[in-house]
Amino acid sequence: MEPVEVKVSDLNVWIGGSHILKGVSMKAPPGAVTAVMGPSGSGKSTLIRVINRLIDLIPGARVEGKVLLGSLDALRADPYEVRRRTGMVFQEPNPFPHMTIYDNVAIGPRIHGLARGEELDRLVEWALRMAHLWDEVKDRLGDYPHQLSGGQKQRLSLARALALKPRVLLLDEPTANIDPVSTVKIERSIMEYAKTAMATVIIVTHTPQQAARISDHILFIYQGRVVEYGPTREVVLHPRHELTRKFLGGEV
């Protein structure tokens, strides 16, 4: 499958009268992890919800601008098509509680008719391995998610997204409430998936440390505006903007 570059130009978003994103432009290249960093309420989550059109679910949201996933014009395309090509992991671990571990991973390929039988088994195993969860659940695929720890649930959510082999993987503070061991595993999965699948990974994080650990590029947003964008090394070591420096130092 073709690598896909995510390109956002002059994006403005209003939700119920308040201006959340103010003329945001950014790029996220394939085969790399792009971190979207900024304090709470800066519009990070809104940005990735525009990319996969989950913004459509928010009543009173208005979007202007352009979002390209490769050649697909995401704001004009069928939202279901956009979401099928993009995977998402949320802040709260949210595997479907009424489905078994296996079914949680299989549901995506099933509803899109991508795999059945042994082929589906292999896909499920691949996704669970990719999410570094396989060894912990391989003997209990018929269990339900409530029997897993929070970190395992989050890795299951990641595996569910990976099973569709999305060209673009979006993560909204996926490790905010997760134990350190699972955090490390999730970070490894994300980096491996970006490299091995030439996928475009965009991760929202409010900790500069995580951005520094796993990303290739950093986008720093503050109050709905892009303050700084560049290779991670440069942004972390030589921030050009005063606000970025303060944020990295924990002052904003």
Added chain:
Amino acid sequence: MPDWRRVKDRIFTVATVLLALLAVAPLFHILATVAIRGGSAILRGGVSFFTDPPAYPGSEELGGVGPALLGTLWLGLATSLIGVPLALLTAVYMVEYRESKLARATRVFTSSLLEVPTVLIGMLVFLVVVVPMGRYSLAAGSIALAIVMLPYTVSYVERALDGVPRTYREAGYSIGMTRAQVVFQVVMGIASRGVAAGVLVGVAKVLSETAPLLFTIGSARGSYPTGPQSLLEPGDALPLLIFQFAQTPYSNWQDLAWGSALLLTLIILVIFTLLRLLFREVKL
């Protein structure tokens, strides 16, 4: 010198226990009476209690409530076929399109429907269905019962669907599910117990309703066992039989009413037991 605080505490405890007993006493009295009098009637009738039509009024024989039992089962089935899909879709609409004017109006109407005396619903169906058709029928009764069922099932199901956290919907959409898939595979799946409870509460409610049947099904006991052969014919139902037979001076018919009361209670008990056994709470 007695410790007054302790004494007052004791008095209070005893008083609450006594009042609680007082509150449930009528329930136990009803259950006990129904069990004893209904039980002896069913034992006297044996198998024929469930299969035979009632004996002649005042005769030494008891007969049975076969037509009414059959009618109640038919009514339960037909009412569910009409009422359950309608209630589920209404509840889905109210939750999915919460902000729309129509959804708000629907919410007001269904909750008002809860307050409408069910006898009025029977009269409405009499005017709209029975009169044009020219005869009483189980179908007319089912329509009346479906209207009675609607607000109960809708409000239960709506609450169940509403209780599903937003994040699971987002997860469904994020893997490319359509709205219908999100509603039926994710939200309904997670809320399955609440949805089932709504359906079964609705069914249990209508099985014991009498008033909507007064003007609709025609309490036909004579054509049995050959009829009713279709829902378009008149029929009988247990609550209707209880209502009518309990008011007669014939002791064999009064016994049939007692037996029917126990039978109806047992049917509803079975429904709620099934609910507990078949549908478990989905743990989040």
